[in-house]
Amino acid sequence: MSLGINTNIASLSAQRALSSSQSDAATAMQRLSTGLRINSAKDDAAGLAVSNAMTSRINGFNQASRNANDAVSLLQTADGGMQSITDNLQRIRELAVQASNDSLSSTERGYLDTEVQGLIAEMERVADSTSFNGLSLLTGTYASTALNFQVGPGAATTDSFGINIADVQTGAMGKAVGTNSIVGTEITNDITDDDVKVNGVSIGAVTQAGSGNSLAAGVAAAIEVADSDVTATVTESSFTMGAWTDIDATGGTGVDNDTYQFAVEGVDLFATDALGADPDTVTDTEFDAALTAKAADLATAGVTFTGSATSDNLVFKKADGSNLQVTQTLTTADATAVSGGFANLTFGAISGGDASSDVTKFGGVTLTSGSAIAITGTDSAGMDKGGFQSGNRGSAVAGTAIADIDVTDRTNALAAITAVDNALSTVNTSRASVGAYQSRMESVLDTVAVSAENATASRSRILDANFAQESADLAKDQVLQQAGISVLAQANAMPQQVLALLQ
Numbered sequence: 001m002s003l004g005i006n007t008n009i010a011s012l013s014a015q016r017a018l019s020s021s022q023s024d025a026a027t028a029m030q031r032l033s034t035g036l037r038i039n040s041a042k043d044d045a046a047g048l049a050v051s052n053a054m055t056s057r058i059n060g061f062n063q064a065s066r067n068a069n070d071a072v073s074l075l076q077t078a079d080g081g082m083q084s085i086t087d088n089l090q091r092i093r094e095l096a097v098q099a100s101n102d103s104l105s106s107t108e109r110g111y112l113d114t115e116v117q118g119l120i121a122e123m124e125r126v127a128d129s130t131s132f133n134g135l136s137l138l139t140g141t142y143a144s145t146a147l148n149f150q151v152g153p154g155a156a157t158t159d160s161f162g163i164n165i166a167d168v169q170t171g172a173m174g175k176a177v178g179t180n181s182i183v184g185t186e187i188t189n190d191i192t193d194d195d196v197k198v199n200g201v202s203i204g205a206v207t208q209a210g211s212g213n214s215l216a217a218g219v220a221a222a223i224e225v226a227d228s229d230v231t232a233t234v235t236e237s238s239f240t241m242g243a244w245t246d247i248d249a250t251g252g253t254g255v256d257n258d259t260y261q262f263a264v265e266g267v268d269l270f271a272t273d274a275l276g277a278d279p280d281t282v283t284d285t286e287f288d289a290a291l292t293a294k295a296a297d298l299a300t301a302g303v304t305f306t307g308s309a310t311s312d313n314l315v316f317k318k319a320d321g322s323n324l325q326v327t328q329t330l331t332t333a334d335a336t337a338v339s340g341g342f343a344n345l346t347f348g349a350i351s352g353g354d355a356s357s358d359v360t361k362f363g364g365v366t367l368t369s370g371s372a373i374a375i376t377g378t379d380s381a382g383m384d385k386g387g388f389q390s391g392n393r394g395s396a397v398a399g400t401a402i403a404d405i406d407v408t409d410r411t412n413a414l415a416a417i418t419a420v421d422n423a424l425s426t427v428n429t430s431r432a433s434v435g436a437y438q439s440r441m442e443s444v445l446d447t448v449a450v451s452a453e454n455a456t457a458s459r460s461r462i463l464d465a466n467f468a469q470e471s472a473d474l475a476k477d478q479v480l481q482q483a484g485i486s487v488l489a490q491a492n493a494m495p496q497q498v499l500a501l502l503q
Contacts (some may be wrong), residue, residue: 054458142163197375
């Protein structure tokens with residue numbers, strides 16, 4: 001190395017090494033003072049991103065734990081209210097049994113009824129006043145609309161669940177429960193006003209033109225408007241084709257001038273030369289090949305199918321319940337007879353050498369409710385059009401509500417016993433559900449605590465500083481700094497050696 005004054009390479013090297021050791025020492029001191037290995041993105045960009053994601057999850061678990069505890073408090077509040085109502089119902093039943101005995105006079109029964117009416121009023125007060133954070137728990141608000149509890153850290157459906165709490169007001173309990181679910185069949189035609197009533201309320205007129213090509217969706221929406229306690233779910237539209245017989249267009253001249261077309265929701269399966277020269281036929285294997293080739297186009301149109309023409313079990317379906325149209329057409333200039341095809345989609349009479357047939361199938365609706373469902377209408381045919389055939393129309397509630405019972409005579413007292421038994425069944429079912437969810441919350445709390453602990457440990461391994469390593473690194477860097485300063489001083493003195501050459 002040459003000896004010079006203007007450029008001191010040794011000093012520059014010593015400065016660089018000293019700067020590096022100072023930077024490392026500063027990093028070690030920062031980690032030791034904060035306890036974190038990652039203090040900024042430059043320390044470990046990927047690690048910072050992962051740790052932040054874990055922090056979100058940990059915070060979510062911790063909040064979910066608090067949510068579960070709040071849910072336990074809410075459920076305990078509801079159960080406490082229903083316990084009070086149960087005690088009152090048991091006392092009313094006892095009084096009703098006593099009043100049903102003809103050893104009592106009307107005056108004595110009047111005394112018993114006074115207590116019964118007081119207990120009924122107290123039950124109504126408890127039902128109306130049992131609330132949590134302003135949520136009225138026992139008035140039926142959550143009989144069909146669930147209370148949702150967020151017990152997980154994210155937005156997935158598995159991070160929450162819902163619970164229903166029965167309406168235990170005195171006007172809602174006591175009557176026998178009617179049908180609370182109905183699976184409707186295919187809706188066959190437009191519905192006029194008063195054709196279908198849900199629990200006595202007309203759903204109005206529903207037409208294919210006014211419901212987006214889906215009568216089922218239109219009827220479902222109209223039902224939920226008519227009775228908000230009823231949930232109407234659209235069921236699939238489908239058409240079973242039946243057994244297949246090879247198509248035969250006979251009586252022609254032998255010239256290839258016949259065409260057979262088959263379409264589902266506008267998707268044509270065949271080209272215009274599906275029928276060849278005599279014999280003009282379409283076989284089951286030809287049909288299945290054409291169907292398979294158009295599977296993707298059918299799926300785009302919302303149509304799925306199962307089975308085949310060969311096995312005589314072909315079924316077309318639309319899961320959303322919208323209208324499903326199947327059409328076939330045979331065009332021929334000279335055929336005098338047409339036979340074959342599907343058993344459930346036969347050709348019409350030949351007109352000018354042509355034959356065609358089509359069918360439109362509709363979806364249905366399934367009704368569910370926490371309360372009874374009864375379908376009525378102006379006539380049986382009108383209800384049938386809505387998919388509610390005879391014997392599948394539900395039933396209204398029967399009996400006497402708790403609010404209306406009295407024990408002023410034997411007949412009424414016996415009716416009161418039945419009403420109280422029905423009410424106790426309602427309350428017991430709801431309390432069982434509430435109790436089950438309280439037990440479930442205990443499991444949720446354990447699971448969330450373990451998940452939060454494991455996520456915190458995982459984040460610690462990424463984010464936290466290793467004090468043993470960092471303190472050792474700091475000691476090393478401090479020694480290197482001292483050595484660097486000493487070496488730098490010597491390096492800075494090296495140019496003075498040039499003076500010896502100038503003497």
